[in-house]
Amino acid sequence: MASELADRGETALRAVDQLLRDRPVKDGPDFSAAIMALSTLRDTLIARHRAGAPALEPLGRLNGVLTVVIAGHYPLGKVPWPHIETARDTLAGLVTELAAMG
Amino acid sequence: MANSDCIITMGSNMAENHPIAWRFAMQAKARGATLIHVDPRFTRTGAMCDLHAPIRSGSDIAFLGGIIRHILENDLWFRDYAMAYTNIATIIEDGFEDVDALDGLFSGFHKEDGHYEVGTWQYRGKQVPSPLAEHHVSSGETMFGARHLGESPPPEDPTLQHPNCVYQIMRRHFARYTPEMVQQTTGCPQDVFLKVCDALVRNSGRERTSAFAYAVGWTHHSTGVQIIRAACIIQALLGNIGRPGGGILALRGHTSIQGSTDIPTLYNMLPTYLAQPNAMQAHTDFKTFLQKETPESGWWHNFPKYIVSLLKAWYGEHAQLDNNFGFDLLPKITGDHSQQPMSLLMNHGAVKGLFVLGQNPVVGNVNSDLVERALSKLDWMVVRDFAMTETAEFWQKGRLVQRGELRPEDVGTEVFFLPSAIGPEKAGTVTNTNRLIQWHDKVCDAPGDSRSDAWFIHHLATRLKRLYAGSTSRRDAALQALTWDYPEVDDKGEIDAATVLKEINGYTVADRKQIASFQALKDDGSTACGGWLYAGVFPDETHNQARSRIPDGPDGSGGHHGWAFAWPSNRREMYNRASADPEGKPWSERKRLLWWDEAEQKWTGNDVPDFEATKPPGYRPDWSKRPRGMEALSGADPFIMIPGGRSLLFVPTGLKDGPLPAHYEPVESPVHNPFYKQQFNPATKLWRQPGNEYHDAADPAFPHVLTTFRLTELHCGGIATRVMPHTAELQPEAFVEIPPELAADLDVRSRDWVVLSTKRGEVEVRAMVTERLVPFEIGGRRVYQIGMPWVFGWGGYANGDIANVLLCMYGDANTSIHSTKAFTCALRKGRLAHPGGSAHGQ
Numbered sequence: 001m002a003s004e005l006a007d008r009g010e011t012a013l014r015a016v017d018q019l020l021r022d023r024p025v026k027d028g029p030d031f032s033a034a035i036m037a038l039s040t041l042r043d044t045l046i047a048r049h050r051a052g053a054p055a056l057e058p059l060g061r062l063n064g065v066l067t068v069v070i071a072g073h074y075p076l077g078k079v080p081w082p083h084i085e086t087a088r089d090t091l092a093g094l095v096t097e098l099a100a101m102g
Numbered sequence: 103m104a105n106s107d108c109i110i111t112m113g114s115n116m117a118e119n120h121p122i123a124w125r126f127a128m129q130a131k132a133r134g135a136t137l138i139h140v141d142p143r144f145t146r147t148g149a150m151c152d153l154h155a156p157i158r159s160g161s162d163i164a165f166l167g168g169i170i171r172h173i174l175e176n177d178l179w180f181r182d183y184a185m186a187y188t189n190i191a192t193i194i195e196d197g198f199e200d201v202d203a204l205d206g207l208f209s210g211f212h213k214e215d216g217h218y219e220v221g222t223w224q225y226r227g228k229q230v231p232s233p234l235a236e237h238h239v240s241s242g243e244t245m246f247g248a249r250h251l252g253e254s255p256p257p258e259d260p261t262l263q264h265p266n267c268v269y270q271i272m273r274r275h276f277a278r279y280t281p282e283m284v285q286q287t288t289g290c291p292q293d294v295f296l297k298v299c300d301a302l303v304r305n306s307g308r309e310r311t312s313a314f315a316y317a318v319g320w321t322h323h324s325t326g327v328q329i330i331r332a333a334c335i336i337q338a339l340l341g342n343i344g345r346p347g348g349g350i351l352a353l354r355g356h357t358s359i360q361g362s363t364d365i366p367t368l369y370n371m372l373p374t375y376l377a378q379p380n381a382m383q384a385h386t387d388f389k390t391f392l393q394k395e396t397p398e399s400g401w402w403h404n405f406p407k408y409i410v411s412l413l414k415a416w417y418g419e420h421a422q423l424d425n426n427f428g429f430d431l432l433p434k435i436t437g438d439h440s441q442q443p444m445s446l447l448m449n450h451g452a453v454k455g456l457f458v459l460g461q462n463p464v465v466g467n468v469n470s471d472l473v474e475r476a477l478s479k480l481d482w483m484v485v486r487d488f489a490m491t492e493t494a495e496f497w498q499k500g501r502l503v504q505r506g507e508l509r510p511e512d513v514g515t516e517v518f519f520l521p522s523a524i525g526p527e528k529a530g531t532v533t534n535t536n537r538l539i540q541w542h543d544k545v546c547d548a549p550g551d552s553r554s555d556a557w558f559i560h561h562l563a564t565r566l567k568r569l570y571a572g573s574t575s576r577r578d579a580a581l582q583a584l585t586w587d588y589p590e591v592d593d594k595g596e597i598d599a600a601t602v603l604k605e606i607n608g609y610t611v612a613d614r615k616q617i618a619s620f621q622a623l624k625d626d627g628s629t630a631c632g633g634w635l636y637a638g639v640f641p642d643e644t645h646n647q648a649r650s651r652i653p654d655g656p657d658g659s660g661g662h663h664g665w666a667f668a669w670p671s672n673r674r675e676m677y678n679r680a681s682a683d684p685e686g687k688p689w690s691e692r693k694r695l696l697w698w699d700e701a702e703q704k705w706t707g708n709d710v711p712d713f714e715a716t717k718p719p720g721y722r723p724d725w726s727k728r729p730r731g732m733e734a735l736s737g738a739d740p741f742i743m744i745p746g747g748r749s750l751l752f753v754p755t756g757l758k759d760g761p762l763p764a765h766y767e768p769v770e771s772p773v774h775n776p777f778y779k780q781q782f783n784p785a786t787k788l789w790r791q792p793g794n795e796y797h798d799a800a801d802p803a804f805p806h807v808l809t810t811f812r813l814t815e816l817h818c819g820g821i822a823t824r825v826m827p828h829t830a831e832l833q834p835e836a837f838v839e840i841p842p843e844l845a846a847d848l849d850v851r852s853r854d855w856v857v858l859s860t861k862r863g864e865v866e867v868r869a870m871v872t873e874r875l876v877p878f879e880i881g882g883r884r885v886y887q888i889g890m891p892w893v894f895g896w897g898g899y900a901n902g903d904i905a906n907v908l909l910c911m912y913g914d915a916n917t918s919i920h921s922t923k924a925f926t927c928a929l930r931k932g933r934l935a936h937p938g939g940s941a942h943g944q
Contacts, residue, residue, distance in 0.1 A: 035452050039450060076380065076438055
């Protein structure tokens with residue numbers, strides 16, 4: 001599961017990086033790809049938590065990242081790119097931690 | 103409405119779908135009123151009216167814009183009313199550019215993400231806060247550092263000659279909405295259109311008033327809010343707001359939709375229209391939130407009293423001055439969390455669980471196949487209804503299962519179906535279309551394990567509170583702090599709904615005494631109130647005004663103030679200060695409602711004043727003292743919820759798609775926009791995703807206009823009446839209405855099978871060939887419109903394919919509401935090869 005976590009973390013980070021590079025219009029496919037990758041990573045963390053491993057704290061941070069990316073896909077007004085950049089940094093730190101877990 | 107001299111029903115089949123409200127239109131007719139129905143279909147509403155004006159679905163703004171032009175160019179507006187009570191003379195910023203100059207865009211548009219900045223729409227030298235905090239929060243503008251309306255009145259030119267005064271801007275803006283263009287765009291013959299204009303204008307003014315009534319035929323468009331705005335402009339120009347028989351009546355979809363807006367199930371507002379904090383705005387602390395969301399002028403200046411009282415009601419002793427009354431406990435929104443994005447996020451795996459109460463989204467939400475796919479990706483779903491719904495059964499009987507795209511054993515969604523009580527099996531209130539809160543008693547027990555929704559929410563809340571009682575996590579603090587003291591009153595654990603209504607009404611914290619009105623609310627934590635606009639509905643411990651049933655006698659005012667409670671303050675006519683002239687005299691004896699009593703120095707009349715009761719008509723703000731709140735409005739500014747106190751013909755802030763309505767084609771249309779290069783509303787929330795593809799403009803593969811509608815016999819999502827044999831047999835199966843000319847082209851006769859298809863899916867139904875629909879000549883070509891009821895599904899005795907399979911998801915820029923009234927589709931004679939259709943209709 002540790003390897004799976006690391007792989008999915010990297011996939012999610014790549015998707016968010018792609019999103020930040022492309023800065024698509026709000027209905028672009030990059031947002032969908034990032035949200036799906038982050039959701040998949042979250043599913044893995046949830047499974048880990050339910051299996052008894054300590055995952056609740058990173059799960060909370062990941063939920064925060066997912067929330068911000070969703071806010072960009074379905075914004076009220078402007079797409080909050082500065083918030084998404086911050087969320088990306090949070091995710092990068094989280095992915096590093098996840099790679100070391102297990 | 104019974105006092106109206108002319109009623110235009112548009113965007114509604116009022117006689118069939120709102121028969122109770124329609125009685126008042128019939129009363130008006132009996133008194134001599136002219137009734138008009140503007141609608142794509144000739145229905146029983148049109149049959150009861152003096153005039154039916156057919157229009158192509160989605161062309162409403164062209165029609166209403168034509169009326170506005172007719173009023174302005176023929177100088178038919180109610181000058182004394184509009185000059186005093188609207189912003190018609192106000193001067194707009196020099197930088198404002200209209201759609202004529204920008205190919206269909208207003209100034210301030212950002213093409214990269216499709217939103218408007220509102221800086222150039224402002225009153226010159228001012229920055230105007232939104233009339234409704236909800237809209238202000240959502241539109242992203244900032245009010246910091248602005249020169250507010252509390253410093254001085256907005257710049258005006260009473261001669262109306264200034265090129266950037268609202269009057270001149272409107273004349274230029276609507277100049278192209280000629281009768282010829284109305285006919286070319288809507289398909290309505292010019293002579294019929296002009297008859298509508300004439301009837302409306304002839305029945306407006308000092309002596310006469312006219313009303314509009316609409317339903318989702320206006321709202322369910324990508325321009326829904328702007329359609330209503332167009333009607334607002336007409337009514338303000340003609341002096342038909344705040345007066346008996348005037349107004350714009352929003353007919354709600356079923357019994358308590360108004361109530362679920364007031365005490366909302368909406369994500370973006372707190373009860374009774376308070377701003378919902380937004381994490382993407384400057385709402386991170388309470389002080390800044392209040393500073394940002396409290397307008398300096400007008401009644402909304404009282405916002406802090408209402409939000410503090412709400413926090414006290416929700417968090418009780420955990421809401422204190424030193425913790426900002428628990429503001430940090432309030433969830434903050436981050437974006438658009440409405441129904442369509444929620445479905446798309448389920449499909450992406452981001453939303454894992456769903457409660458469905460009082461809804462049947464597989465039938466009622468657009469793009470039904472996509473909704474099914476989304477539901478199949480949930481971990482769990484709870485459905486509460488009194489009959490099995492398509493939503494609860496999608497995993498075994500859905501369209502995706504029927505055509506083999508999904509196997510029940512592969513669906514991971516755990517579905518809980520809980521039987522619910524229906525209206526007579528529980529006590530509570532409904533709030534109807536005219537804000538009337540009416541209590542109903544329980545008359546019998548619900549069968550078996552059926553329980554009220556209040557029971558479900560109560561026990562869910564108490565169990566969650568127990569579950570998290572020992573948590574030390576910050577995210578659980580809100581649940582822990584939440585007050586939840588509703589007593590259970592029977593052996594089933596049902597709660598007394600009156601205790602909830604009492605809390606919504608409000609009380610003083612120290613002695614828990616009910617408050618009599620929202621004027622008693624404070625911002626110091628001494629009062630608690632679950633919804634400030636409902637204050638007065640339960641004014642003391644034993645007085646439930648919503649339960650009162652005392653009608654007026656023959657000599658009564660006609661307001662029936664003893665019958666239930668109309669928010670706010672049991673007031674029956676909003677903005678009724680406008681029923682009197684600026685000096686406080688009724689515009690006419692025939693239409694008098696409220697007037698200034700000079701001897702008593704107060705407002706009096708046949709309704710509760712929607713104004714400060716003792717503010718004289720001659721009061722003027724002393725600008726040297728920087729007046730705030732109501733002090734900044736004069737005694738002749740009736741529209742107290744709007745910061746400047748006047749009706750907004752031109753909207754400087756609060757709309758996300760323009761300060762004036764402009765005709766855009768629906769996102770899917772068989773024709774190009776006759777008015778502007780911009781085809782459809784540029785601020786529309788588009789969600790292009792696999793399974794939610796859109797048709798291009800004038801796509802020959804999808805040549806027809808498709809509209810959907812309800813039926814009298816089958817209620818809303820349909821299941822409640824489709825499981826009843828006596829209502830099911832009245833509308834036994836799904837059908838599509840087709841004009842005879844199109845039927846002849848396709849060699850289709852009534853009861854033949856036909857297939858409707860779009861990029862989202864396809865359905866088969868029986869044809870009903872009817873002259874209720876007429877072909878239109880649009881842009882030099884014939885355009886057919888067809889109509890299909892959306893109330894059918896596979897469940898119950900009356901069944902058939904789901905119309906919403908054909909539709910796609912996109913949202914109105916202001917409300918995110920889906921569109922159901924104007925799409926394009928293909929139609930052919932025959933049947934589908936496979937049950938459940940194909941994934942895509944092509």
